[in-house]
Amino acid sequence: MVMAAEGARRPVIIAGPCSVESREQTLATYRGLAACGCVNMIRGGVWKPRTYPSCFQGVGEVGLEWLAEAKAETGLPFGVEVANSRHVEAALGAGADMVWIGARTTGNPFSVQEVADALRGTEVLVLVKNAQMPDTGLWTGAVERMLAAGVGPERLVLVHRGFAQTSGNEYRNPPVWHVALEMRRRFPELKMLCDPSHICGRREGLAATAQKAADLSYDGLFMESHVRPDEALSDAAQQVTPEQLGELLAGIRWRRETVDVPQFEADMERLRLEIDQIDAQLFALLSRRMGIAEDIGRIKRENDVIILQRRRWDEIVDNMVARAGELGLSPEFIRTILDAIHMESIARQNVVMNP
Structure with missing residues (x-):
């Protein structure tokens, strides 16, 4: 179970594979996540924005059927990444409880507006990842477009997944923590999750990054987990098994904001x-x-x-x-x-x- 001091906030934990690859892989992963008892929501990518067409692009809408089946079996709500109105329509039609906007989409105001318009009048949870550049402008713009479309602050969540780099670094996407903290200052009414998987890009460092996020008063974690991570078709190096995720989360201490002493x-x-x-x-x-x-x-x-x-x-x-x-x-x-x-x-x- 996730460790939390008496009186501390209870973290939101969203986890699942980078990509939904097969019905068997989807159900096995989510059964494992449900068994660890520390996940609030399952996530899985069915459309994958990749730089090269030769890379795995996701299984498409059939993956939504597997996610819906996993939800029915485990009782855990599910979410998917969306980049256009067609994605939103298909996800909502499959019963998705959450959608998230990825870093590449956040960097494109036209795409963000299309997604915002498609979400108008809905009640799903909406997560917005930071854009790839270490700047608050595009991230802020994406949030404002969602708010203007009627996505209330109680349903809008920031996700800090690190920023693209041009030179070697211990991180795949360096966190540049002060940019994320500036977003918290601008939108104190919004919850913020940390995505250690994309920040680190490898299993090593996940726990330390998650702990730092907890100590910086993040509201939870958005992480990748795969039943057989070494065989994953995307982002294999940064995924962990459900059992490993449970062990990692058990070691994170969610401290109080203050004490009356x-x-x-x-x-x-x-x-x-x-x-x-x-x-x-x-x-x-x-x-x-x-x-x-x-x-x-x-x-x-x-x-x-x-x-x-x-x-x-x-x-x-x-x-x-x-x-x-x-x-x-x-x-x-x-x-x-x-x-x-x-x-x-x-x-x-x-x-x-x-x-």
Whole structure:
């Protein structure tokens, strides 16, 4: 069973294979998921948006019949991915309780609007995954289209599945957590699920990613499970058996948001005040730094010198990264902060040099 501290929120767990492949595979997987006792809803892809036509594209509408049969046998509601109005019509006709919009569809406003129009007047649960780019714009637009079509916030759920990358990384789709957290800030009334399967792209790391999502106050998980994952026709490396999923979920701790303990509140208040003071000092120093950057811009303008001084900037970055261990900070964190400072400095100098 999923672990939850007394008083903690109970997570929503949606699981199933990346692709519905056969009646036997579908029923065996969902029987296993029902037996583990920790899944609220079953999921399965019947239409698969793949880059190359040679890849497995899904079994199509016949898969909906297998999902409906699995629902009748296990008692678990089911959902499928949809990308157009025909998909929505077929899914609802088969008795789907949920539909989700995948990352590729979220990135296409025309497709999102078509799906939203097809969902108008229905009562199914609607999940919206983030677009492939690490940006809140398309994700926000998809949510707003659903709300405008009458999909109420109680039936609309965000799914964070990570973002496409252009270089090597420990993740298949790096989570870029701050983008997802910004969506939570924009839509506090919506639930948000994490999809560790697509973030990790492999079985290793699923538990750690799921635990981080739990600690970041996500409302649940959206994961892939296959009765024979190594034989899966799509995304084999990131799927686990129902039994393995049950073991993984049993190890996730869903902690409380807070506790009514006077000493806890006192300790948190003391440390938060200290952080507030440090933050005030940090931003005062940053303000002074930007003032100096503007002075540098004036000197460059007077001497007709370009803004970007690459050698100087590389020297600053190298020096600070070399101190990462001494400062107890990761090199990645230092580079991220310095990049933000650098871009603001360039913007300030640009205003001075090109009024």
